[in-house]
Amino acid sequence: MSEPVDVRASYCYRHPDRVSYVLCQRCGRTICPECQTPAAVGVICPECMAQQRATQPKTKPAILTRMTGRGAPVVTYALIGICVVVFIFQSLPGIGNSVTQALQYAGVYSDPRLFQPWRMLTAVFAHGGFLHIALNMYTLWIFGMLLEPLLGRARYLALFLISGFAGSLGVLLIASPTQPVVGASGAIFGMFGAFFIIQRRMGGDATQLLVLIGINLVIGFIPGLGIAWQAHVGGLIGGALVGLIYVETRRISRQRWQVPLLVALCVVLVGLSLVRFVWPNA
Known part of the structure; x- marks a missing residue:
């Protein structure tokens, strides 16, 4: 209890x-x-x-403190920087398509016959166009400014990566195995989920955030937009679970359980990523 x-x-x-x-x-x-x-x-x-x-x-x-100032969202800046650099390489003539193909994820890459599980994370840092990366980086910056100082840099980075993996897991379990996806949306929806859980458990008003999450989820289901809503759902669930772990292990007496619980969650997510091809009818 x-x-x-x-x-x-x-x-x-x-x-x-x-x-x-x-x-x-x-x-x-x-x-x-x-x-x-x-x-x-x-x-x-x-x-x-x-x-x-x-x-x-x-x-x-x-040196890092002098350059960034106390409490600056360094991890958020770094994640945005990585995504921008990757997008620049994606936009270069001649090699752009090869870069995208090397980073994108689809369910087929989890098949033991073509096993490339790292794509479940590399796809988070690639994007499909200027508007795509602009919207994602703006949202990442807004929520990064809130969450990184709130959680601390290590917890915040763990949240981003686990949510990104969970987003790819959603694509694996729900979407067509041959449909490639790219983008940080799954990780960003994980930030939504974690922030919502933390707000509710700490007594804050999360109504506006809940509306924002609902609107973004609905947009993902609109035909013709080419949005991988499966990544949104997977990232949202993964981020909510990470946020729940953070809240439940916040007290000093419980902090020793935080890392083991995060590791256990990662093990479960990895295990689920094997379900589709180990048990095709699951």
Whole structure:
């Protein structure tokens, strides 16, 4: 049986009006992005940082921190950068089609006779056109600005990758095995799902987000648009499960279960990716 989340503990102790998901790795108090200082593992609050500076020799701030600023969504910037670079290569005359074909995913690539499972992730970083990548990168930037400081960089990256894989799994289980797909939509819908779960469990109003998810899902079913709605559904479910794990293991006493549960989820997703061809009638 799950225990109710202490809503008060979901707000920064220095800024009671700011919801945050990140805890100080030393004292365990909730801190918002403005109050976070990167540490060797996780982040620490201003008081713990002051105690550390008082007892240790002064060191220069990390180069990455100086370049990006405290709490900047570095992982989001990196993911957008990778997608843009890949799209540039996709657009080059002569090699563009070869790049797309090398990265795209279709269910047939999970067949043991043509086993290329890495495509379930590489397809996330390729896109089908300028409008496609523009819309996806804009949405990734908007939600990355919210989720990366909220979850922390490692959790946020895990959410993106697991959701992207789950999106490809949706394509494998539901779509035609010969229909190739590309795009970060599955990973982005995973971010939708995780954010929705976190908002609801922390007592926030998720009505507008639910409407946004519904609209985007419906658009995916409109004939003629060529949208892989299967990736949207798979990514949404995968991201919601990751978000649920994060919420249920948020307390320090439960954090030791977070990584094992994420690994278990990945094992389940990989296992499901084998179902279609190991048991064709499943």
